[in-house]
Amino acid sequence: MVIGGYQSSCIKGDKMRIRINRQAETPIYLQIKNQIRDMIIAEVLPEDFLLPPERNLAQTLGVNRSTVMKAYQELKADGLIVSHVGKGTVVVPQVFKPSMPRERPVRELSWYQFFNENITTNSEHLISDIMSLTNCDKVLSFAGGFPDPTLFPMEQLEALQGELFKTAKCMLYSHSPVEGNPALRESICQLLARRQMTVSSREIGILSGSQQGLDFVARIFINPGDTVVVEEPSFFGAIQIFRSAGARVIGVPIDKEGLRTDMLEALLIRHKPKFIYTLPTFQNPSGVTMTMARRSQLLTLAYQYQVPVVEDDPYGELPFEGVSLPPLKALDRYGYVIYLSTFSKVLFLGLRVGWVVAAPAIISKFAHLKQLTDLHVNTPSQLLLDQYIRTGLYEKHLLLLRKEYAAKRDCMLAALEKYRVPGVSWEKPAGGYYIWCRLPKQVSRHKLVANAARRGVIFLPGEVCYPDGTQGESFARLNYTFAQPEEIQKGIKQLMQAVQESVQLAEEPEWDMGSYMRPIV
Amino acid sequence: MVIGGYQSSCIKGDKMRIRINRQAETPIYLQIKNQIRDMIIAEVLPEDFLLPPERNLAQTLGVNRSTVMKAYQELKADGLIVSHVGKGTVVVPQVFKPSMPRERPVRELSWYQFFNENITTNSEHLISDIMSLTNCDKVLSFAGGFPDPTLFPMEQLEALQGELFKTAKCMLYSHSPVEGNPALRESICQLLARRQMTVSSREIGILSGSQQGLDFVARIFINPGDTVVVEEPSFFGAIQIFRSAGARVIGVPIDKEGLRTDMLEALLIRHKPKFIYTLPTFQNPSGVTMTMARRSQLLTLAYQYQVPVVEDDPYGELPFEGVSLPPLKALDRYGYVIYLSTFSKVLFLGLRVGWVVAAPAIISKFAHLKQLTDLHVNTPSQLLLDQYIRTGLYEKHLLLLRKEYAAKRDCMLAALEKYRVPGVSWEKPAGGYYIWCRLPKQVSRHKLVANAARRGVIFLPGEVCYPDGTQGESFARLNYTFAQPEEIQKGIKQLMQAVQESVQLAEEPEWDMGSYMRPIV
Known part of the structure; x- marks a missing residue:
């Protein structure tokens, strides 16, 4: 029954083949154990298959009996084989199929009973x-x-990507800091300077799109029952995520000049909201831009009633005439504004890279949540975007x-x-x-x-x-x-x-x- | 004061320069308005700067007086300028700096009062x-x-990336379905078949690393006060995220054969946990692998007490001798197991791509959360990994x-x-x-x-x-x-x-x- 192999011995007992490699670092008993285990898992050795007696197998393989004993012992400990007096050692029946008492059939799980109810909404x-x-x-x-995919600067991206393989090498696929790649954070500072914001990279956190920023804001600020103020209408993804965190979402109407600040004060007094969520520039869905006077009034009310403002600005770099008004964050001298923006609308949604600008206490909170929830943003995309900004291609693409x-x-x-x-x-x-x-x-x-x-x-x-x-x-x-x-x-x-x-x-x-x-x- | 420009007129009144382009689609009043606005924003026109009277400006620019009036009206509506009888039209003071009553200075926000307390832990x-x-x-x-970055297959990746620029074109940077790229979901089915799992791509959801899977499990299942059972010791990132969702996290000890199923039953009866979290193969942190007998016992108990099992398997493809035991998910005939895995440990952490295998009810719940929290996983990474698996490079790299x-x-x-x-x-x-x-x-x-x-x-x-x-x-x-x-x-x-x-x-x-x-x- 022995089939010789180079530097190894084999046994063929019905379906059973074992090769021993005496040069390998793996101990021989483990080689035997692992091969039998694999054959059982692969169902080469079926249920109730009778293994050769230890003595016979040892002889055939040319090893000590104690070596085979040790292998069989481990297989027994794994629950793969069992020895019966008089019958010998056999493969355990139904080893992959957990045994259930016949009289009590397994019920399929009704998952819905387990779900946290907060997460469901109509839309x-x-x-x-x-x-x-x-x-x-x-x-x-x-x-x-969505942006127009036919406008994606594919040739430029391909060239930059090729460069990155040369310069970044294996760092291209390594982990990044939780707060984001330091070079990209600095590039974003430069980009924000053109939005009239002077910030340091310590005040910037990279996120998986600004949508993640909304999720983090919800998780950091909202306890079930808290109130949040949004514009009416507002971005429905924000309404959904605030609601799923347990917030009561209250609307303040907008008109052609943006959020009706004249109606806001009463809401702030009555509801003491955790924050005000606003899209001041080219609002989603209305397209309205908040006037400078309203921006000023909004901040004044926020300061007066000590309410943080969450400013969502995905579209601010897409004015069709002249320049955009400065974001609230650029006007805010007291650190009340948490500013979210993204590359999804001006470049391509598929990279899922956005960012937050806020006081260091908030950035540190965001970093903690990032680490808990998904560690960091995709590294190659961060490096690619950094280069895209640094080389001035971003600015040209905007035009x-x-x-x-x-x-x-x-x-x-x-x-x-x-x-x-x-x-x-x-x-x-x-x-x-x-x-x-x-x-x-x-x-x-x-x-x-x-x-x-x-x-x-x-x-x-x-x-x-x-x-x-x-x-x-x-x-x-x-x-x-x-x-x-x-x-x-x-x-x-x-x-x-x-x-x-x-x-x-x-x-x-x-x-x-x-x-x-x-x-x- | 007029400085001629081609196809345009200019006015220089102190610091004020306006260019009119009569060929542009933008109406002339808007050109005037936008340029004055920009100059105010850029502080070229300072506070209290006196604008020329409408009539004069109209004359200088060679436009109708009504055009200038319209521009000034809009600037007033934006709160940028104001007209005073006798004084004329001036730039509004401190327009970017929200005015605050002097007697009530703005207080810096004490952010900590706003934070949801659940999120903080010692570590x-x-x-x-x-x-x-x-x-x-x-x-x-x-x-x-972390994986060893010197082993990253950079040349292969560069070649695949180059191919993708040719074949996927602009889809490379477009959005992906919430559940993940369909081709990658199918590739993962093939990969799972080698882990002895037969699943359809409908049962797979792509995630930003398996860490996101843990976060989603926490959000879907845990209401504050719920109990969750984990191995002791266990992956501390999981303990943290379960806790931050408000769970009471209870440990069941492990020994050399893995989770002590003999101690589990009492815990299930006493605490009625929402789910059991386990890393059966090459456990983090202990390195222990759960024996086949224990796997079987664990599932039997889960079925008996109707408790879902969350199986985390980042390391299963890295056995150093023989093959790994089949994952719990491969043994589970009743859909109780939610299986999480990732490319972070066998390939590179920097891409942040993992996945979940579960009953369609769970996949749909995961997709909903994905849409709420960050829309979808980075598209180019999904396409790259799909190709990496399809070309057989993944299998070779594992060896x-x-x-x-x-x-x-x-x-x-x-x-x-x-x-x-x-x-x-x-x-x-x-x-x-x-x-x-x-x-x-x-x-x-x-x-x-x-x-x-x-x-x-x-x-x-x-x-x-x-x-x-x-x-x-x-x-x-x-x-x-x-x-x-x-x-x-x-x-x-x-x-x-x-x-x-x-x-x-x-x-x-x-x-x-x-x-x-x-x-x-």
Whole structure:
């Protein structure tokens, strides 16, 4: 039964082959044990397979009997084999299938009983649905907040990436500090200086997109039952995450000049919110920019009532005329503002790199949460973005984006005008990503989403942007950066036809509200 | 005062220059408004600067007076300028500096009053400190759980990256589905088949490292006050995140065969935990592997008491002899196991890509949280890893790592033997990253950490791995994968000398426990 191999011996007992390597560092008993174990796991040796007696196996392999004994002992300890008097040593039956008493069958787990209830909301699947559909060729998407991928500076990136393989070498894939790569933090200081902010890199933390900043703000500040003030409408991803942390989210209306600071004071007195969340520049979803006077009033109220301000600024570098107003953070002399921004809107969403600017006490809190939740941001992306800024490519790319996105905005505005339906109105945004479109009052939002989807167009239904639902008004948030001009033309035409139809059908009874997102899944 | 420019007119009134471009799409009133705004923001026009009267400016620029009026109106609406009868139109004082009543000075925010208390723990800064120090040239680090960067397959990665620029084009930097790139999810199915798991890609979710999986598990399952069972000792990052979600973390001891299932049942009955967290293979920090018998018993108990099992398996593909035992997930026929794994330990930590395998109800919950917290995992890293697996490079790299890490383990074992100090003991791990080293009883842990750091060596003090502190015993977790063999030799020598010294100094009074981490900051 012995099959000789070079520097090794083998045994073939039915299905059993063992090779001994006398030159290996692994002790021989362990070589035997491991090979038998592997054969059992791979089911080469089936249940109840009778192993050769220790003495026989030792003889065949040319080793001491004690060596085989030791191997068998370990296999027994692992629960893989068992010795029965008179029967010998056999492979344990059903060794991978935990045994259960027959009279008590295993119940499948009902997972829902285990879930923490905070995490569920009605619009739960909205963003993931939009993200899936936006990559689908047949759908014209005005729903997401995605940059135009055809404008990605791929050749420049490829060249920078090639350089990094030469210069960074294996550091390219090593871990990064929790707070972010030091060089990138300094590059961001330079970039912020152009946003009229003078900050040191100690005040900057790198994040997996500014969305993570919102999550961290929620986790650091919100205890269940706390109140948070947001603009009405506001970014629905923020409303969702604040709510899932247990916050009561209260809206303060906006008008053409931004957040209604005249209404804010009463809310601050009455609700003592943990913080105020605002998107002052090219707001999501409304496109509105807060005037300088309002910015000043907002900060004055924050100081007076000792309320931190969370400023979300993903779009500030995309003004289509002139420059943007300075961010609140640039105006804030007392460290009340936590500023979030990202590369997702001006460069590419796929890297998932954003940052926070705040007082060192907050940066240290963010770093602690980062370490707890996912350690640090992807290293190669941090190095790539650092180079992209340092070489001046970022600044040049911004100029291109402003020009292209302004043209797309104008294209969408022209299409809205061309296919105008009575009752539909909008303002021209001065920058950013969105046109906030008021719909005729009699339109059923739910029918409109479904009807537009049938015509191959998706948009963001406005009500998800209101913490407490709209008071009877319907809006659509239309993104103009992602689609190409001819798609914008075609999509707006289809959408306006769907609006027209929905107005005509407005007398019919409404569908079930709960399931209206289904058609675009 | 007029300075002619091509296709434009200018006015110079003291510091004020305006250029009109009659060919631009931007309306002329807006060109005027934006330029004045920019000059105010840039403080080219200081506080109280007197603007020219509308009529004069219109004349100088060669535009209608109504155009200038419109521009001034908008600037007033923005709060940037103001008209006083008799005085004229001036730049608003302190426009960027929110005005505060003089009698009530602004108080700096005391941030700590706003923080959610759950997030703070004693060992708060441990991981970030280790991550900073590990990149410091002068420190020999056995503290982290980092792979050896000199083994990164840089040439292969560079080639794959180059290919991706050609094939994926702009998709390389576009957004990904929330659950992860579909191709990578399929590649991971193939990879798991070699871990004896048959799963479909629907059961896989891509995460920012398996650390994010732990965070999500905590957020999905834990309500404040819930109990969670972990091994004792266990991965301290898991203990921290479970605690910060408000869980009571209870330990069940391990021995050489892994989790003491004989002690588990009583805990399940008494505490009704939300889940059991286990690292069955090459455990962190102990290096122990759970035997097949214990795996079977653990699942049987989970089924019997209807408790989900969270299996963390970062090291399973790094056995140094034979193959690993099948993961619990491979043995689980009833979907009770949530399996987490990662590319951080077998490839490179810097990409931050891990994954979860679980029942579709859990994957959908994970996807929802992913969308809320950071949208999706970095796209280029997902595409790169997919290619790395598909081309078979991943499998080949594993073979190299097993060989190299086994040699490093042996190098550290030999050094421990060579510089042995009485009272220090350890087991030889059969795979993975760590040697779990028992220290003499009389050693002051706090002095040892400080003393070793002075000698340029850092390690993970064992007590952070125990949910309730060690019962008087001291351990050190020593990582052997990151350092080079000569560094391992030198570092162990220094560490053992530090142990020796600490034993001798054991009679002296102890230092303050609270601040012992300072020396390695």
